[in-house]
Amino acid sequence: MQESLDTLTDLLTRPDFHTGLLTGLVALGVLFALTRFEAGVFAGWGLILTSAGLVGIHFHIGRRLSLILALLVLGAGGWLLDRVASRPDRRIQVLAWVVIVLGGVLFSTRSGLPDIAWVRISAPMVVVLAGVTLRQWTNYEAAKYVGPLFAITAFGIWTTVPDTESARVLLGAAVPMAFGTLPPVGAWVHGPGAFPLSGLAIWVVAFGGEPRPASLIGGWACLGILVALPLLLRLRPRSNVKMWIVVVAHAFTVLLASRVIGLQDSLGVALAGVSILVIVLAVIGLFLSLRPEEVPTS
Numbered sequence: 202m203q204e205s206l207d208t209l210t211d212l213l214t215r216p217d218f219h220t221g222l223l224t225g226l227v228a229l230g231v232l233f234a235l236t237r238f239e240a241g242v243f244a245g246w247g248l249i250l251t252s253a254g255l256v257g258i259h260f261h262i263g264r265r266l267s268l269i270l271a272l273l274v275l276g277a278g279g280w281l282l283d284r285v286a287s288r289p290d291r292r293i294q295v296l297a298w299v300v301i302v303l304g305g306v307l308f309s310t311r312s313g314l315p316d317i318a319w320v321r322i323s324a325p326m327v328v329v330l331a332g333v334t335l336r337q338w339t340n341y342e343a344a345k346y347v348g349p350l351f352a353i354t355a356f357g358i359w360t361t362v363p364d365t366e367s368a369r370v371l372l373g374a375a376v377p378m379a380f381g382t383l384p385p386v387g388a389w390v391h392g393p394g395a396f397p398l399s400g401l402a403i404w405v406v407a408f409g410g411e412p413r414p415a416s417l418i419g420g421w422a423c424l425g426i427l428v429a430l431p432l433l434l435r436l437r438p439r440s441n442v443k444m445w446i447v448v449v450a451h452a453f454t455v456l457l458a459s460r461v462i463g464l465q466d467s468l469g470v471a472l473a474g475v476s477i478l479v480i481v482l483a484v485i486g487l488f489l490s491l492r493p494e495e496v497p498t499s
Contacts, residue, residue, distance in 0.1 A: 221373020247394020275304035279392025331399035362409030419463020
């Protein structure tokens with residue numbers, strides 16, 4: 202217990218965490234102002250949070266222009282997917298996925314990921330999967346809880362990776378931005394923000410987790426319910442459920458991913474742990490559901 206308190210106290214004194222907090226607060230203010238012009242519906246939460254994290258990383262780790270380029274291309278692909286949703290067009294849909302694949306290639310080869318073959322192959326796949334599922338939250342009335350859920354994910358990433366500098370920046374920005382999806386701000390996650398935000402989270406884990414490969418698996422698994430629930434709900438939509446159950450399930454998932462899977466010495470054991478966690482999430486998914494809600498598209 203004392204060690205945990207000392208670790209938390211150390212976090213609160215770190216300048217990179219303070220920078221993340223500052224950029225997150227500024228981002229929240231910008232987001233609040235923008236939503237006043239969009240009648241409470243604005244697609245920029247994920248994109249603005251990503252920007253806040255990148256600003257903090259710029260000051261404490263250095264310029265990452267290639268990473269920014271990859272995230273912008275991924276965001277452009279997400280924007281095209283949103284256009285297809287509001288105005289179906291097969292050609293735009295194909296173009297959207299071509300752009301997303303291009304963003305994934307740039308993310309794999311140019312963003313500064315560790316020079317490890319399995320990381321370069323799997324990281325863009327996880328980014329695309331997470332981007333697709335984060336975008337799907339907009340179809341449910343509980344989309345307002347994505348901010349708090351992502352803050353829990355960022356906390357889990359920070360407790361998992363050995364090198365925590367970039368993770369502290371992400372966590373600092375995610376704490377104030379947790380309120381960005383809640384009333385009265387009420388911003389949403391759409392394609393232009395979902396893909397860049399997932400890319401930033403995956404990059405932070407890869408950048409900080411290189412000394413202990415299992416922490417990459419655990420850190421990525423901290424996305425937890427954010428990724429799992431939309432997939433499960435597409436397979437088995439059910440009636441509404443109290444959101445506190447979803448939050449508790451996500452916290453439980455992040456706890457297992459960060460403090461059990463991510464701390465293993467063996468990559469194989471970590472992968473086995475993720476397999477078990479997927480089964481646990483599938484079981485949880487049988488009892489959790491959110492009611493789909495008709496929402497306007499941007």
